[in-house]
Amino acid sequence: xxxxxxxxxxxxxxxxxxxxxxxxxxxxxxxxxxxxxxxxxxxxxxxxxxxxxxxxxxxxxxxxxxxxxxxxxxxxxxxxxxxxxxxxxxxxxxxxxxxxxxxxxxxxxxxxxxxxxxxxxxxxxxxxxxxxxxxxxxxxxxxxxxxxxxxxxxxxxxxxxxxxxxxxxxxxxxxxxxxxxxxxxxxxxxxxxxxxxxxxxxxxxxxxxxxxxxxxxxxxxxxxxxxxxxxxxxxxxxxxxxxxxxxxxxxxxxxxxxxxxxxxxxxxxxxxxxxxxxxxxxxxxxxxxxxxxxxxxxxxxxxxxxxxxxxxxxxxxxxxxxxxxxxxxxxxxxxxxxxxxxxxxxxxxxxxxxxxxxxxxxxxxxxxxxxxxxxxxxxxxxxxxxxxxxxxxxxxxxxxxxxxxxxxxxxxxxxxxxxxxxxxxxxxxxxxxxxxxxxxxxxxxxxxxxxxxxxxxxxxxxxxxxxxxxxxxxxxxxxxxxxxxxxxxxxxxxxxxxxxxxxxxxxxx
Ligand code: SF4
Numbered sequence: 001x002x003x004x005x006x007x008x009x010x011x012x013x014x015x016x017x018x019x020x021x022x023x024x025x026x027x028x029x030x031x032x033x034x035x036x037x038x039x040x041x042x043x044x045x046x047x048x049x050x051x052x053x054x055x056x057x058x059x060x061x062x063x064x065x066x067x068x069x070x071x072x073x074x075x076x077x078x079x080x081x082x083x084x085x086x087x088x089x090x091x092x093x094x095x096x097x098x099x100x101x102x103x104x105x106x107x108x109x110x111x112x113x114x115x116x117x118x119x120x121x122x123x124x125x126x127x128x129x130x131x132x133x134x135x136x137x138x139x140x141x142x143x144x145x146x147x148x149x150x151x152x153x154x155x156x157x158x159x160x161x162x163x164x165x166x167x168x169x170x171x172x173x174x175x176x177x178x179x180x181x182x183x184x185x186x187x188x189x190x191x192x193x194x195x196x197x198x199x200x201x202x203x204x205x206x207x208x209x210x211x212x213x214x215x216x217x218x219x220x221x222x223x224x225x226x227x228x229x230x231x232x233x234x235x236x237x238x239x240x241x242x243x244x245x246x247x248x249x250x251x252x253x254x255x256x257x258x259x260x261x262x263x264x265x266x267x268x269x270x271x272x273x274x275x276x277x278x279x280x281x282x283x284x285x286x287x288x289x290x291x292x293x294x295x296x297x298x299x300x301x302x303x304x305x306x307x308x309x310x311x312x313x314x315x316x317x318x319x320x321x322x323x324x325x326x327x328x329x330x331x332x333x334x335x336x337x338x339x340x341x342x343x344x345x346x347x348x349x350x351x352x353x354x355x356x357x358x359x360x361x362x363x364x365x366x367x368x369x370x371x372x373x374x375x376x377x378x379x380x381x382x383x384x385x386x387x388x389x390x391x392x393x394x395x396x397x398x399x400x401x402x403x404x405x406x407x408x409x410x411x412x413x414x415x416x417x418x419x420x421x422x423x424x425x426x427x428x429x430x431x432x433x434x435x436x437x438x439x440x441x442x443x444x445x446x447x448x449x450x451x452x453x454x455x456x457x458x459x460x461x462x463x464x465x466x467x468x469x470x471x472x473x474x475x476x477x478x479x480x481x482x483x484x485x486x487x488x489x490x491x492x493x494x495x496x497x498x499x500x501x502x503x504x505x506x507x508x509x
Contacts, residue, residue: 002196002197002198003194003195003196003197003198004194004195004196004247005193005194006191006192006193006194006195006243006247007041007044007045007193008045009044010044010045010046010047010049015048015049015050016048016148016151016152017048017049017050017069017070017144017147017148017151018049018050018052018063018067018068018069018070019043019049019050019051019052019068019069019070019071019072019144020051020052020054020063020068020070020071020072021036021039021040021043021051021052021053021054021071021072021074022054022055022071022072022073022074022084022087023036023053023054023055023074023083024055024056024073024074024075024080024081024082024083024084024086024087025055025056025080025083026055026056026057027053027055027057027058027198028198028199028200029055029200030053030055031194031196031198031199031200032199032200032201032204032206033074033076034190034191034192034206034208034254035074035076035114035136035190036074036076037192037193037194038137038190038191038193039072039074039113039136039137039140040053040193040194041193041194042137042140042141043072043140043141043144046141046144046145048148049144049148050062050063054071054087055083055087056083056086056087058087065091065092065093065105066104068108069107069108069109069147069151070108070109070110070111070144070147071093071108071109071110071111072111072112072113072140073110073111073112073113073128074112074113074114075112075113075114075115075116075117075124076114076115076116077116078116078437078438078441078442079437079438079441079460080114080116081123081124081127081441081452081456082455082456082460084112084127085127085452085453085456086456089456093105093108093110095127095453096126096127096449097110097126097127097128097129097173097174098126106157107157109129109130109147109157109160110127110128110129111128111129111130111131111132111143112124112127112128112131112132113131113132113133113136113139113140114136115221115222115225116441117131117132117133118133118134118181118225118489119221119225119393119394119395119442120394120441120442120443120444120483120486121133121171121173121489122444122445122446122448123441123444123445123446123448123449123452124449124452125171125173125446125449126173126446126449127449128173129157129161129172129173129174130143130161130164130165130170130171130172130173131170131171131172131173132169132170132182133169133170133171133179133180133181133182133489134169134181134182134183134184135182135183135184135211137184137186137187137190138182138184139167139169139170139182139184142167143164143167143170146160146163146164146167147160150163161174161175162175165177168180168182169181169182171488171489176488177488178488178489178490179488179489179490180489180490180491181225181489181490181491181492183226183227183228183492185230186208186211186230186231186232186233188236189207189208189209189232189233189236189237189239189240190207190208190232191205191206191207191208191240191243191244192204192205192206192207192244195247195248201250201252201284202250203247203248203250204248204250204251204252204284205240205243205244205245205247205248205250205251205252206252206253206254207232207237207240207241207244207251207252207253207254208232208254208255209231209232209237209253209254209255209258209261209264209267210229210230210231210232210255210256210257210258210260210261211226211229211230211231211255211256212225212226212227212228212229212230212256213226213229213255213256213257213260214228214229214260215257215260215289215325215326215327216325216501217314217324217325217326218323218324218325218357218396218397218398218501218502218505219324219353219356219390219391219392219393219396219398220256220396221393221394221395221396222256223256223396224395224396224397224493224498225395225491226256227492227493229260231261231262232261234262234263234266234267237263237267238267238270241267241270241271245274245279245281249280249281249282250281250282250284251271251281251282251283251284252283252284252285252286253267253283253284253285253286254286255286255287256287257287257288257289258285258286258287258288259285259287259288259289259292259297260289260292264292265294265296265297268296268297268300269296269300271283271300271304272296272299272300272303275300275303275304276303281304281305282304282305283300283301283304283305283306284306285301287310287312288309288310288311289311289312289328290311290312290313290328290332290333290335290336291328291332291335291336293309293311293335293336293339293340294339295339295342295343298339298340298343298344298345299343299344301345302343302344302345306345307345307346307347308345308346308347308348308349308382309340309345309348309349310348310349310350310351311333311336311348311349311350311351312326312350312351312352313326313328313333313350313351313352313370314326314351314352314353314356315352315353315356315359315363315366316352316363316364316365316366316367316368316369316370317362317363317366318330319363320356320358320359320363320366322508323356323357323358323505323506323508324356324357324398324505325505330370333370333374334373334374334377336348337374337377337378337381337383338377338378340381341378341381346381346382347381347382347383347384348381348382348383348384349384349385349386350383350384350385350386351386351388352367352385352386352387352388353387353388353389353390354387354388354389354390354409354412354413354416355389355390355403355404355408355409355412356390357390357398357401357506358506359404364412364415364416367385367416368416368419368420368423371383371385371420371423371425371427372423372425374425375423375424375425382426383425383426384425384426384427384428385420385425385426385427385428386427386428386429386430387413387416387427387428387429387430388429388430388435389403389404389409389430389432389435390403390404391403391435391438391439391442392439392442392443392480392481392482393442393443393482394442394443394482394483394484394486395486395491395498396482396498397498397499397501397502397505398482398502399482399483399484399498399502400482400484400498400499400502401481401482401502402480402481402482403436403439403480403481405480406432406433406436409432410432413429413432416429417429431462433462434462436476436480437462437465437476439479439480440465440476440479440480442482442483443479443480443481443482443483444479444483445479445483447474448474450472451468451469451472451474451476452468454467454468454471454472455468
């Protein structure tokens, strides 16, 4: 058995409701996705429900597709639709909700949730009967209760959807109801409920220490879609660390910005103390702000087996970091690298973005100057830059910005590649072409559904998207601007706030 369940499983032999929980990627990714596993646990704990995990590489199924009452799809990345269509295809389930009418799946409810759908469900909405907007912790349980009861009462699908549309946070595409994004309090610290060897991070016990980020960088959807920021309770985090350590040595902290937890240093101190007392622990932290790095933090990470650390500077110049609200000084970045080196790490990875609003050639040159200085100041220390490209996202202040065209981004990329090579500093680049299609999906509308299906049918690779657009005569360039007409979803903050914030940032010197 390569799975350890950390909660009590219900044995539901006579369960009267069958649910597939779909993860639109391979099993090892599903088993490392805290959000997916946590929802699986919440639903699996409910009475009278048969729940099955379905991934793109699932070979044998327990619940026959014809007997499935509902399929919940976890949607975390823009391209997850490819995995979803692959699974539906495999079990011969029609992709669009309306095409499931008059088939054996006409009563199967297919619903989705996750950050991508909350941010912009429009391109995908025809696939779903309903969509959960915002935190799913409580909402999924409410949904399942309604659906289970409706089955017992033999309600028609239209009636169930009408009832669901009255629940805060549920959008029913056929009813076009207005919906308010749900934001819940963290009652219990979210943690890995099933430890698995077959995970991208094998047998790693993950703890969600924070949800959202108070820094509010102008482009950051993780911050804006999760306002206000919420932190897990310190004592509960300690309890969860102890729970995890009963079963594994590997602990990881998850959050948009883990170091912003008000007791971040105390939590690390607790781990440090355990290690000093002989407990072997391997610790992973998803995100630390450069100015939160201290000698003590690095020493703990080194003791806990880390060799590298990652910081995000986003822009090369202090001016541009101010515009995007990152507000990291160069001194803070230099100190972070120096502290990491002096206290035993082998290297640092620096995240950055090309094409941010107001970026000039000087800002690009600043990356090279900074890399050169960091290399000279930290001889023998492994420094790698990792560049992605700016994608305007809805619900952020930079939804009012346009993505730079791919050709111009490629020129900047080529220049940086050449200069970093000359410098002998490692530099990796995301694919500007994939980022282009990410922008299309992030800001697209429901006219894209057939384009998505066509891209899937053509193999889902980069060329497939181009050919699909050509075949269906879709002008993808028109989605390069951030989407601001989020007509059916109301979020906090609203467009008035975002516009003011955009103007403030863009005009900052
Ligand atoms: S610091 Fe990181 S997580 Fe926080 S708003 Fe900025 S980019 Fe997002």
